[in-house]
Each structure stands twice: as C-alpha cells, then as structure tokens.
Amino acid sequence: MTATPPITVLVVDDDPFVRRGVTDIFAATDDIAVVGEADDGDRVPDAVRRTTPQVVLMDLKMRRVGGLEATRQLLALPDAPKVIAMTAMDVDDLVVQAVAAGAHSFLSKGEAPETFHQSVRVVAAGNTLFSQESLRRIAAHHPDPAPTVVPSAFANLSERERQVLQELATGASNSEIATRLYLGQTTVKTHLSSVFTKLGTDNRVRAALAAMRAGLVD
Known part of the structure; x- marks a missing residue:
C-alpha cells in the first residue's frame, strides 16, 4: 500500500527562532513536512518556485516586504499555494487585510501546536479553520x-x-x-x-x- 505524501509547508518569518519553533511543531507529525523557509516577504516567490509547497505560513510583519504584500503577490501566481496568515495578535488590521487579499485562514503565533496541525490539514484539504469569535470581532470592529x-x-x-x-x-x-x-x-x-x-x-x-x-x- 502506497503511503499518502505529506502536506508540504513553507514557513515565512523574519525571526529565525519563530521559523525554528514552527518547524519543530510540525516535526512531531507524520503527515506534514516543512520543505523550506523564507526570512522576508521578498524571498517568498523564489522559495515557492524552489519548494512548491501546498501551504505557506506567512508572517504579516516583516522588515523589507510585509506578509500582506507577499500574500497578494503570491496569490496572483498560477497554481498558488494556500496561505495561512500568522500574527502575534488574534485579530488586527493586517489580518483583516490579509483576508481581503485572499488568505485562506489565520493563526495567532501563540496557538497550541495541535491548532497549527489542524489548520494546515484543513486548509490543504480546501477548507479553512478560524474562530467564529475572531470573525465576529472583525465584522463588528473592522470595516471591510x-x-x-x-x-x-x-x-x-x-x-x-x-x-x-x-x-x-x-x-x-x-x-x-x-x-x-x-x-x-x-x-x-x-x-x-x-x-x-x-x-x-x-x-x-x-x-x-x-x-x-x-x-x-x-
């Protein structure tokens, strides 16, 4: 019986400790594999071409090119991977804008490892994972x-x-x-x-x- 290939993930964050931590989160799984990293938004297109990930975990605040602009550029490409926006906050203006730009889901960096696992699995399957309360806060306090x-x-x-x-x-x-x-x-x-x-x-x-x-x- 042929084993199902793992879901491939690219981790984008300008903090090397965050990249290492996220990579370690997925090292405990058998069905998700981190295939590459990028340390800023301007390196995302090349990293995606080299590694062809199914899902990109995208930090929204980076030094040279932010994750919002990188997400817009990435999703304009043919056969673009799914994008999960990462932020230090549960909901902020950048999350709202990332959703508008086409991000498939969003995660707080403080979420439990199991939430990272579940989010990647769900998004890779063509669905999404988000908190109804988070969406309610966006709808109530942030204009579209x-x-x-x-x-x-x-x-x-x-x-x-x-x-x-x-x-x-x-x-x-x-x-x-x-x-x-x-x-x-x-x-x-x-x-x-x-x-x-x-x-x-x-x-x-x-x-x-x-x-x-x-x-x-x-």
Missing part, C-alpha cells in the same frame, strides 16, 4: 477594506445555500457542514461553489464575514 459582496446578492441564494453559508460562518469544515445538514460532502461543495459564484467571492473567510455583516449569522 475591499467590499465585494452587495447586499442584494444574498437574495439570490436558495434556502439550502443560505443554510450552508450560515454553517460555514461558524468555522465548520465541509464534512461538519455535511453532518449538520444531513448532506453528502459532494453536495456541500456544489452548494458552496454556487454560494461563492452568487456572492462574487471564492474565499471561505470572506464569504463568512459577508454573511455576518449581512446579519445572516447571530
């Missing part, structure tokens, strides 16, 4: 820096699509949404694809934030 969802777009959602979106906004994965709504995962993916098309976004976090700002989620 790049609004793309017009209020009338929600009227185009079917009842089932609205239910799927509401579950998404709790931070649920596709499998969790499927379980809660008694649907197959393929059906959930189909509904989410339709939701993203109707709302004009392909970012799960942005869709969840839009739902919160529209009052679809308590």
Whole structure:
C-alpha cells in the first residue's frame, strides 16, 4: 500500500527562532513536512518556485516586504499555494487585510501546536479553520477594506445555500457542514461553489464575514 505524501509547508518569518519553533511543531507529525523557509516577504516567490509547497505560513510583519504584500503577490501566481496568515495578535488590521487579499485562514503565533496541525490539514484539504469569535470581532470592529459582496446578492441564494453559508460562518469544515445538514460532502461543495459564484467571492473567510455583516449569522 502506497503511503499518502505529506502536506508540504513553507514557513515565512523574519525571526529565525519563530521559523525554528514552527518547524519543530510540525516535526512531531507524520503527515506534514516543512520543505523550506523564507526570512522576508521578498524571498517568498523564489522559495515557492524552489519548494512548491501546498501551504505557506506567512508572517504579516516583516522588515523589507510585509506578509500582506507577499500574500497578494503570491496569490496572483498560477497554481498558488494556500496561505495561512500568522500574527502575534488574534485579530488586527493586517489580518483583516490579509483576508481581503485572499488568505485562506489565520493563526495567532501563540496557538497550541495541535491548532497549527489542524489548520494546515484543513486548509490543504480546501477548507479553512478560524474562530467564529475572531470573525465576529472583525465584522463588528473592522470595516471591510475591499467590499465585494452587495447586499442584494444574498437574495439570490436558495434556502439550502443560505443554510450552508450560515454553517460555514461558524468555522465548520465541509464534512461538519455535511453532518449538520444531513448532506453528502459532494453536495456541500456544489452548494458552496454556487454560494461563492452568487456572492462574487471564492474565499471561505470572506464569504463568512459577508454573511455576518449581512446579519445572516447571530
């Protein structure tokens, strides 16, 4: 039986101790492998070309080129890897902007190792992992820096699509949404694809934030 290849990760941070610490976090796993590092945002494109990671853990505050700009540049590339923004704070303005730029999830550097493991696994699978409370704080206290969802777009959602979106906004994965709504995962993916098309976004976090700002989620 052929073993499943590990999820490949690139760690980007200008602090060598943080890079070492994050690398050590994944050394304890069998299914995640750190394949490279970058010490600043301007080194990310070359590091990605050399190592072809599936997921990039991106520090948002670096000396020469910040993680926000590096994320924008990276996600403009064809076949770009998934990006998880890292910050010393749970939620700040850079996190909001990183979400707007297309980051697939975000993590506080103070999270437990298990949260790092879970976040990478979930994001690599095409989902995301975030705290509903963190999203609520973003929606309540930070204006959308790049609004793309017009209020009338929600009227185009079917009842089932609205239910799927509401579950998404709790931070649920596709499998969790499927379980809660008694649907197959393929059906959930189909509904989410339709939701993203109707709302004009392909970012799960942005869709969840839009739902919160529209009052679809308590």
